[in-house]
Amino acid sequence: MxxxxxxxxxxxxxLGAVLVAFFLLPMARLILETGTQGGVQLYLDALTxxxxxxxxxSTITLSAVVTFCSLALSGVVGVFLARNSxxxxxxxxxxxxxxxxxxxxxxxxxxxxWAGRQGLLGQLTKALTGDKIVLAYSMSGLFLGYLYFSIxxxxxxxxxxxxxxxxxxxxxxxxxxxxxxxxIKDVIIPALTPAFISSxxxxxxxxxxxxxxxxxxxxxxxxxxxxxxxxxxxxxxIGMAACLSIILGTITWAxxxxxxxxxxxxxxxxxx
Numbered sequence: 001m002x003x004x005x006x007x008x009x010x011x012x013x014x015l016g017a018v019l020v021a022f023f024l025l026p027m028a029r030l031i032l033e034t035g036t037q038g039g040v041q042l043y044l045d046a047l048t049x050x051x052x053x054x055x056x057x058s059t060i061t062l063s064a065v066v067t068f069c070s071l072a073l074s075g076v077v078g079v080f081l082a083r084n085s086x087x088x089x090x091x092x093x094x095x096x097x098x099x100x101x102x103x104x105x106x107x108x109x110x111x112x113x114w115a116g117r118q119g120l121l122g123q124l125t126k127a128l129t130g131d132k133i134v135l136a137y138s139m140s141g142l143f144l145g146y147l148y149f150s151i152x153x154x155x156x157x158x159x160x161x162x163x164x165x166x167x168x169x170x171x172x173x174x175x176x177x178x179x180x181x182x183x184i185k186d187v188i189i190p191a192l193t194p195a196f197i198s199s200x201x202x203x204x205x206x207x208x209x210x211x212x213x214x215x216x217x218x219x220x221x222x223x224x225x226x227x228x229x230x231x232x233x234x235x236x237x238i239g240m241a242a243c244l245s246i247i248l249g250t251i252t253w254a255x256x257x258x259x260x261x262x263x264x265x266x267x268x269x270x271x272x
Contacts, residue, residue, distance in 0.1 A: 031246065033238060037240075045240070046244055052240075054222060055223060056247065058223055058224075060208070060251070062139060062143060063204045064204065066150055067150070070147060071196055073147075077151075078155045078159045078161075079192075082159045096155050099151070100149065104210055107149055107216075108213040108215070108216025111135075116134065119134070121133055138221065139221060145217065153202055154196075157199035161191065161194065162192065169187050193263075197262050198260070208251065210225065211226075
């Protein structure tokens, strides 16, 4: 009979293999590449040269806006779906989570069909105003694409959290004279905060690193994944591509790590 130590060792081997093969070795290779291609100077260039700095700023700003809008929209939708039952609820929830099945290229193609030069939005606005509105090949189009596949991630998390809210807390707040807005502010939002933090961090991380949608729409778009791709394929600047990859990964990891700590503290505070 295996001891607990041997069992832990055997069960931990797959985790160790995945950690080494998919995380430690790739990161070590990136760091080694930056070290042999310029070292610290690469990071200084990435954080000071206008092109790289603008790409980084655009990526962070876009990801933050997508995250905020996803939380705002999905928070309302998630609470509504958790609190109400109707015949088509399961179908509606399935449709809201359907975008998770699409790769980024398909999402980008759908944005083109809706807001491209020959898209539905352009045809509709031209018929109504005489001017064709085209959003697909800009940051606006990328925002729509990122929002499309970010909303399902937040909706599912908010629904799960909203179903666990004790209705008696809301009834107690109302009995003490709290207005509907005060109930939302003091009861519902604090109860949903851990879900908002964790799902928002996932939205931010996904938007930071999404490539397929940006590549499909990349006409006037300058975000970090496209910049990395350009440096690697067109400029053969492998060192800078590795450097930008490390910067992107570090920012994403820091946001996820911070969100995990804050969500855990909020969960402990709510339980207490």
